[in-house]
Amino acid sequence: MASPAILPITSQPTAADTTQQIGPTPAFRSFINHISTTVQTGFSNRRPWSELLDRSAFSKPESISDATLRIRKNYTYFRINYLSLLAVVLAFSLLTNPFSLLTLSGLLAAWLFLYLFRPSDPPLVLFGRQFSERETLGLLIVSTVVVIFLTSVGAVLVSALMVGLGIVCIHAAFRAPEDLFLDDQESPATGFLSFLSSGAANAVTPAVAARV
Numbered sequence: 001m002a003s004p005a006i007l008p009i010t011s012q013p014t015a016a017d018t019t020q021q022i023g024p025t026p027a028f029r030s031f032i033n034h035i036s037t038t039v040q041t042g043f044s045n046r047r048p049w050s051e052l053l054d055r056s057a058f059s060k061p062e063s064i065s066d067a068t069l070r071i072r073k074n075y076t077y078f079r080i081n082y083l084s085l086l087a088v089v090l091a092f093s094l095l096t097n098p099f100s101l102l103t104l105s106g107l108l109a110a111w112l113f114l115y116l117f118r119p120s121d122p123p124l125v126l127f128g129r130q131f132s133e134r135e136t137l138g139l140l141i142v143s144t145v146v147v148i149f150l151t152s153v154g155a156v157l158v159s160a161l162m163v164g165l166g167i168v169c170i171h172a173a174f175r176a177p178e179d180l181f182l183d184d185q186e187s188p189a190t191g192f193l194s195f196l197s198s199g200a201a202n203a204v205t206p207a208v209a210a211r212v
Contacts, residue, residue, distance in 0.1 A: 046080035052171075059176045067173040074172035077180045082172075086164040093160035100156045107147050115140055 061067035075082060094101040114124060115136055124131045131139070148154045 046084065047078050049081065052078055052081050052175075057176050057179060058174050061173055070175065070177055071169060071172040073177040073180065074175050075168075077177065078172075082168045085168060086161070089164035089167070090157070090160045093156055093163075097152070097156050100151075100153045103147055103151065103153050107144060110143065111140055 061070055094104065115133075118124065124136050148157075
């Protein structure tokens, strides 16, 4: 007597599997962890603010070349403090312009979740239409150009950076660096925003390479 046929059994995805699929990708988690570590390391290496604001160390530069030399030396020593100051000026400018803040936040979220850290499978579907990787990248580039150059966001960013750089240059030009120990300095590739050239590239490269 022939044995009865065995029907194939397909396992249904569990709730844990579904949660794992919709959760953050490993590249995104690596990116966030590296940013957090880099920022913490940068803040731990900043110079005391009392040393930055020591009024007894301020004097008028003798010439433009002397002011330029002071700016270079002070930036080498107070790099973390100056970058923190620029970040504060930029954050204040964005907070006083809610439209620019919301627009930039939405643009950054679009780049992160629609291209850089989104799994390539399944394809992106918006408003009932399926978008290829090239179409998604093209839309993001066009959106970035429109936001930066054709709205008030670009003017807000440029004005904030100009104000921040002006404050930093004025302080560095009038702050005499003779009392600073400039020999004991960290390399330029480390510090507050080093993830822009190292860790962030390592986290983003696998996500982008999968789409090339």
